[in-house]
Amino acid sequence: MKLRISHETVYGYDKPIRNLVQSLRLTPSVFEGQKTHEWTIDVTGGMKGPCFRDGTGDWIEGWTVRGPVEEVSVRISGRVDTRDTAGVLRGHREVIHPMTYLRDTAPTRVDDGLKNLAAEVDGNADDGLDTAHKLSSAVAGAIRYVSGVTKVSTTAAEALALGEGVCQDHAHALIAIARLRMMPARYVSGYLHSTIDGDSHDAAHAWAEIFIDGLGWVGFDAANSCCPDERYVRLGSGLDAQDAAPIRGVAMGTGEEKMGVRVQVEELPQ
Template sequence: MIFTVSHVTTYRYEVPMRSAVQSLRLFPSRFDGQRTIHWDVAVEGGVRGGSFRDGAGDKVEGWSIRGPVTEVSISVSGQVETIDNAGVLRGHREVAHPLAYLRETTATWIDDSIAALAIEAAGDVTDPLSRAHRLSRAVSEAIAYTPGRTDAQTTAAEALALGEGVCQDHAHALIAAARSLGMPARYVSGYLHARDDGESHEASHAWAELHVAGIGWIGFDAANRCCPDANYIRLGSGLDAREAAPIKGVAQGAGEEALEVTVALDAVQQ
């Protein structure tokens, strides 16, 4: 499928900031299931700095904005072609070893409830692919998709105890469950196009990738009970949502910050 993407993120400051710096991970991944036709990222009033590809193969670009800064607007526009690889990340070039993704973070901390869920889900199954599917299904059943019940700081353990959450919580819980069984797992940020069933969702999306022995990285979207297909656009990955965030920034100054995000994802060819 071919999609057009329009994504605008605006930060507004109550008091003008002296300056601002942004680190952007807003570029489509390069792998066999995805091809960028054209893509543009711009920061209004900003100066583009250096860019690089990190160990996970994701492009990161820096921007700076001189003050006084009352508003920072980051716009993304482009067109991407996708194909369905059943969630398998083929042809993605990276140098980070999968075992690096066994490291826990605050968001993916493994408590007794997560470890118990993983053990029960895996049962006596030893095949790693079957285990991964069982873990994803268990997380889907344990956490109901309920917007507004959690926030960006909610941990996997907290979402599991609550039994409710959004895609970030499903991804964190699945990552923690997989790591508890010694299976490398990571957080993925991207976009999701609306499905034929018409169920509403946010175009900005997140899911998990588990490293399956003999196959490699495979995506699992526990929030939607599936593996990513041609409706997904992959941007970047990390140990958790904070590390994989498409936008990270620092503003120099004091005062409240307001955030506004609009994302439009449209299919132009199927």
């Protein structure tokens, strides 16, 4: 599938800021399932700094904006050719050991509800892939996809107790219960062209990856009850949503920040 992606994030401040430093994880991953073309990143008034590929295999760009400034836009555009690898992250080079992803964080910390959910899954100890699929199905059944009911700061335990949430909540919950079963799991940020029902999905997306012995990292999107296929574009990964955030930064000033996001994912003719 050939996908054209445009993504703009606009930061507005009610008082001019003196300086802005950002770390951008906005370049598609390099692996067998996708190939990137014509990819550009632009920060209005920004100066591009150090760029490097980190231990997880993600490409990181540093940008600085010198003020005073009241608005900053981060614009991304480009084309990605994708193909279905059944969710398996083949050909992705990284040096972080999978066991690192057994460590929990605040958003993925377990409570009794998550422990009970993990215990309900009757997985085969000798078949990690089957267990991972069942864990993903359990999360999909326990948390109904409803937008606007949770916040960026909502934890997996809170979303499970609510019984509703968005892709971030599904990913955090799946990561939490996979780690309970001693299966390394991590958060993945990216884009999705359409849902499993074919509805357009012009927004950033997130899912989980679980490490399976003999296969490596395999993606599971509990929000859509599937593994990532050619409709997905992978950007980067981390222990949780904050760790894998496409944009991280620090603004120097006293003004309040407002953020607006526009994403368009378009399929191009073959």
